Amino acid sequence: MLQLTELLCSSAQLKKQYDRHFAQLASRCKLTVNDIHLLLFLADHPKWDTARDLSEHMFLPKSCVSRCVDSLSRREFLSLREDERDRRVVHLSLLPASLPLIEEGRLLRQEFFSLMCRGVSPEELRQLDDLVQKISNNLREA
Numbered sequence: 001m002l003q004l005t006e007l008l009c010s011s012a013q014l015k016k017q018y019d020r021h022f023a024q025l026a027s028r029c030k031l032t033v034n035d036i037h038l039l040l041f042l043a044d045h046p047k048w049d050t051a052r053d054l055s056e057h058m059f060l061p062k063s064c065v066s067r068c069v070d071s072l073s074r075r076e077f078l079s080l081r082e083d084e085r086d087r088r089v090v091h092l093s094l095l096p097a098s099l100p101l102i103e104e105g106r107l108l109r110q111e112f113f114s115l116m117c118r119g120v121s122p123e124e125l126r127q128l129d130d131l132v133q134k135i136s137n138n139l140r141e142a
Contacts, residue, residue: 017112017116021108022036031072038065040105043094043102049093051065051066051090051092054069069092076097077095078098079092
């Protein structure tokens with residue numbers, strides 16, 4: 001039976017390998033891996049467009065999100081727009097300069113997923129998805 005420590009180590013190993021997979025792109029573009037992940041997240045989830053949303057849904061500290069947003073907006077990958085009802089809230093949107101990075105990042109993500117799931121059947125992937133959903137729901141409720 002899978003022990004909790006094995007599950008946690010596997011999760012940490014997965015995150016480490018995933019970040020490594022994006023390191024070359026980040027280095028070439030003079031960005032951080034988190035910058036790339038943030039752009040991909042915004043592209044995939046346009047309704048979650050504030051720093052708070054990013055921090056909550058990407059499980060990143062607010063300070064990390066703030067650094068990424070500052071860097072990406074200075075490099076003109078992101079635009080910032082004040083919320084009409086609450087000036088404290090800033091909405092983020094992708095700028096055209098980010099699109100090639102997002103396209104390449106999506107290819108890298110698909111490549112990583114294919115590598116990670118080599119030899120895993122579609123049925124096993126469905127089972128894994130069900131298990132991950134259950135575990136995620138349990139953690140959210142806790």
